[in-house]
Amino acid sequence: MDNIRALIVDDSSVMRKIVERSLRQAGLSLSQVLEAGNGAEALAAVQANKVDLILCDINMPVMDGLEFVKALAGVENAKGVPVVMITTEGSEGHVVQALSAGERGYIRKPFTSDQVKEHVLPVLAGK
Amino acid sequence: MIMNNSNSNATLTTVAGRECWVPTLQLAVNEVFELMLACPLETPAPPPAIPPLEEGLDITAMVGLAGMLCGMLTVRCSSKSATHMASRMLGIEPDKAGAEVWDAMGEICNMVAGNFKNKISGLGDGCMLSVPTVITGGDYNLHSPVNEEYRTVLLFEGQPLVLSLEVHN
Numbered sequence: 001m002d003n004i005r006a007l008i009v010d011d012s013s014v015m016r017k018i019v020e021r022s023l024r025q026a027g028l029s030l031s032q033v034l035e036a037g038n039g040a041e042a043l044a045a046v047q048a049n050k051v052d053l054i055l056c057d058i059n060m061p062v063m064d065g066l067e068f069v070k071a072l073a074g075v076e077n078a079k080g081v082p083v084v085m086i087t088t089e090g091s092e093g094h095v096v097q098a099l100s101a102g103e104r105g106y107i108r109k110p111f112t113s114d115q116v117k118e119h120v121l122p123v124l125a126g127k
Numbered sequence: 128m129i130m131n132n133s134n135s136n137a138t139l140t141t142v143a144g145r146e147c148w149v150p151t152l153q154l155a156v157n158e159v160f161e162l163m164l165a166c167p168l169e170t171p172a173p174p175p176a177i178p179p180l181e182e183g184l185d186i187t188a189m190v191g192l193a194g195m196l197c198g199m200l201t202v203r204c205s206s207k208s209a210t211h212m213a214s215r216m217l218g219i220e221p222d223k224a225g226a227e228v229w230d231a232m233g234e235i236c237n238m239v240a241g242n243f244k245n246k247i248s249g250l251g252d253g254c255m256l257s258v259p260t261v262i263t264g265g266d267y268n269l270h271s272p273v274n275e276e277y278r279t280v281l282l283f284e285g286q287p288l289v290l291s292l293e294v295h296n
Contacts (some may be wrong), residue, residue: 013230015234018163062259110158
């Protein structure tokens with residue numbers, strides 16, 4: 001998969017770098033990587049840029065990941081863009097909440113690069 | 128599409144079975160270190176005296192828990208260990224870790240707290256986590272209404288890593 005424009009949303013800069021590295025290790029050719037530290041920054045990023053894939057934490061300050069996914073529904077640029085949540089909040093309730101908010105995949109921290117590959121590639125292929 | 132990670136089926140104990148919380152905490156932190164740092168922790172034998180107030184454990188990361196379980200999880204280690212953890216997480220040399228050390232410590236504590244609560248039946252949905260806070264320096268007193276404390280000491284690259292779960296009932 002080539003020239004993927006990815007948006008990585010996490011309040012931890014370390015985690016954003018790990019996610020980017022994991023995407024590259026998964027074989028994705030990333031033409032652009034945008035980063036955001038919370039949902040509000042991410043919303044601004046997708047309003048200003050076209051992206052192909054969003055990876056998003058849930059538990060963040062200012063605007064959390066679930067609020068962001070709900071808000072994303074109103075952004076023309078983001079129509080059909082798959083969102084994969086990467087979070088410590090791996091409970092069934094959070095999965096149900098996230099599904100109803102329209103996301104496409106769910107990875108629980110801690111994770112390996114192989115797990116990122118296993119979860120992200122099918123989501124991109126089904127786009 | 129929902130897919131489960133291989134470590135997501137490990138619901139080991141219940142809120143009531145608190146005698147299992149220390150081993151559950153050890154399992155939770157070990158998974159974080161194995162998956163995110165490619166570095167399993169060692170269990171010291173014999174276990175060191177608790178609390179192990181060795182000098183130099185000068186970085187403390189904290190995550191608050193609220194809901195069915197209220198309290199605080201802390202992860203404490205030396206600056207040198209924290210730098211090596213950040214280095215391993217990012218795949219960079221320790222001298223390049225810089226300010227990422229604090230972020231890495233906070234994220235480790237966050238993952239341990241999340242992994243721990245997801246292993247306690249009923250806590251996954253019933254307990255929320257705060258964003259992490261990281262304190263540098265060892266000369267401080269933390270005052271909170273603690274009813275119970277669960278502590279364990281593991282070794283990261285031979286150096287102590289102290290985990291403490293303070294619970295407010």
